[in-house]
Amino acid sequence: MHAAIARITRRIAERSAPTRSAYLDQVDRMAARPRGSDRMGCANVAHAFAALPANDKLRVVAERAPHIGIVTAYNDMLSAHQPYEGYPALVRDEARRHGATVQVAGGVPAMCDGVTQGLPGMELSLFSRDSIAMSTAIALSHDVFDAALLLGVCDKIVPGLLIGALHFGHLPCVFVPAGPMGTGLSNNAKAKVREQYAQGQVGRAELLEAESAAYHGPGTCTFYGTANSNQMLLEAMGLHVPGAAFVHPHDGLREALTREAVGTVLGITQRSTRFTPIGRLVDERVIVNAMVALLATGGSTNHLIHWVAVARAAGIVIDWTDFAELSAVVPLLARVYPNGSADVNQFQAAGGPGFVLRELLDGGCLHGDVATVSARGLRAYTDVPALAEGGALHWRTLPAASGDDGIVRPLAAPFSATGGLKLLTGNLGRSVIKTSAVPDDRHVIEAPALVFDSQEALLAAFAAGQLERDLVAVVRFQGPQANGMPELHKLTPPLAVLQGKGFRVALVTDGRMSGASGKVPAAIHVSPEALCGGPLAKVRDGDVLRLDAEAGTLQALVDDVTWAARPAATIDPAQHAAHGHDLGRELFAGMRRNVRSAEEGAVTWR
Known part of the structure; x- marks a missing residue:
């Protein structure tokens, strides 16, 4: 071992x-304990098996x-x-x-x-x-x-x-x-059409055709x-x-x-x-x-x-x-x-x-x-x-050799010596990053922060051409207590477009990415979350952030005195109240109040 x-x-x-x-x-x-039908009262047994065919009732009750x-x-x-x-x-x-x-x-x-x-x-x-x-x-x-x-x-x-x-x-x-x-449309082709759509190079009809060919x-x-x-x-x-x-x-x-x-x-x-x-x-x-x-x-x-x-x-x-x-x-x-x-x-x-x-x-x-x-x-x-x-x-x-060493490799010749997951710690809290799909030259990103309190705000800024620069996009108030910690997969195409243009970009969020987290460096699950006073709530536009997946750090490069004195931002009460009051989200308010942190499994039952 x-x-x-x-x-x-x-x-x-x-x-x-x-x-x-x-x-x-x-x-x-x-x-x-004794088996079910032996330890239960007769009325309980009758209710349990009332709809079974007669021969099955005989098997389960009499024949055990x-x-x-x-x-x-x-x-x-x-x-x-x-x-x-x-x-x-x-x-x-x-x-x-x-x-x-x-x-x-x-x-x-x-x-x-x-x-x-x-x-x-x-x-x-x-x-x-x-x-x-x-x-x-x-x-x-x-x-x-x-x-x-x-x-x-x-x-x-x-x-x-x-x-x-x-x-x-x-x-x-x-x-x-x-x-x-x-297998339908290839994943690479699907990703390309998504990025083209994000840039306005193809329309909704082309995007729907591609997505329908992928999920078919x-x-x-x-x-x-x-x-x-x-x-x-x-x-x-x-x-x-x-x-x-x-x-x-x-x-x-x-x-x-x-x-x-x-x-x-x-x-x-x-x-x-x-x-x-x-x-x-x-x-x-x-x-x-x-x-x-x-x-x-x-x-x-x-x-x-x-x-x-x-x-x-x-x-x-x-x-x-x-x-x-x-x-x-x-x-x-x-x-x-x-x-x-x-x-x-x-x-x-x-x-x-x-x-x-x-x-x-x-x-x-x-x-x-x-x-x-x-x-x-x-x-x-x-x-x-x-x-x-x-x-x-x-x-x-199975044969001893891989059927395609571009897809699976033996332990003696892996794609990487490590599993491609890093824990990031620093004055922004604890988070994780999946580096296995991120290009090696993007494992360290240091750039000014642009802060958003919703994914919609980031998408709107991208559509308006306001993100054409090196940046660390901070998307906060996305944790379990804030709004149930949604996946932010819709942010992948626009950020990938910016990275493809040569800008050095990263995402830092107390939300989740989907299982399809990809080539853009993303520090996710930041804990404690912003709604609970986590340090992500202290970040301001223009703060220089450093995401270093090699050293395992996530830092706001702000002097300690300023950082300690800076108050945490809060979400607008009216906006927060609006969350969870349509499509049944109000039914989950108790879960939002009682949920534990992401690192504790976001459990609501213990």
Whole structure:
């Protein structure tokens, strides 16, 4: 095991010992109870199974058959989740072959960030994660299940399902993905049209044509954003059927993998010899494995928030220092857009998660002795699934060499010796930057600040030609308490245009960028946030700011006396009051008041 990774894991375990111990005590107490229909009153049992076919009622009550709950994020708004429509029937059919029964325990809300980017609905996006976690808990609160299958793929949905499931840590759980859409317009071509539109070189018709060619059918968006990072992390955590992440929704292999998920979860219930509840499976080593996989593939910065929250749900405490120290020793093995030009289909064809995990395991960068839902352990996730003649599911060993060393590389010849994530500290607070997609000559930016209190104000200034200079754009009052910490992905094209013109530009914000954070240096998640009196509220137009991703610093180059005496700006009360009073945002006011900082996972429940 790599010495630094082992040391960081030990530190996390020691820090988490009290909360993890209390969590595991709760898991064990819940697991020790009699099964659901045996411990419940007769009226409760009758209500629980009233709608089941008679033969299923007989199985689950009299014959004590294993009973699986499905928690689904199906809806038609998310291309990635549309394929889930038929999954319950498929799961029921397969469960009956195993002598088990199934109920859809509940549905969870799932919003598409691609629809809401730059619009008011995006202010609900981060909080939708905890809403999904609560909805998962409501679904499982019927408390009659021996195991659960979790159907979700996208940005906040997987973390929300995982947080909710970990609060029912006594249940064995398997995540069931649906796969990516086919390759459409290339990511580079899509980015070019967006930049052309930002400059007025093409119109709305051309932009819509390009976007529709990129996002064109069922399945996950094909860039390596938060949704596809979710899938990589679930593979590294051993919570999928091995290799299930990036098989297309309508590939025949997808049905076989979904059916296999039923047998997999039944193989880890209390009736089996390999009882593996999710609360025991997700331990400190598994959390570190997820962090390593994220860094090795240049995954979404959103997971510096989401996986902190996931870890907390299992009684484990991690922070951005842990991520940064891991990043310093974990090599970058993949380049997938926006970290390169390939999409996830090309990543899969070049070796995909299996290749990356094999290299990390063989190089001592992953804890290989962890539990997984597969009986073959984490090594199973280095193989790829396939259908034999006759349709039987099997796994084959990947070739030793990368299928395309422009997309995935071995540990001995990485794209970079580090994971491309840096923690920035200084008199502006703590923040993070993803450098893996940023040109080397842009890792240090020193320029005057231009301060904006909304992304709309920055876009308006760009449209008016007021940003044609070296600058550090400060976009503040975008944190969790201010307005729900929306993604600011709409700022990427104009800032990329300015960078393309030769200006030295950077973004500093207490908001989020999307999983598609790209080539413009961006210090994001600045904590504490401006609304809470964070130092970003002290910045004024013209202050020289220095973002130094090499030294790991983020500084306002203002003398200490002036800085200490300067009052923090406040947002206009009328403007702030207007936030959250349309499109349902007022319903989330309690979450905004109670949410913890980004580095604490922006959790609203602890």
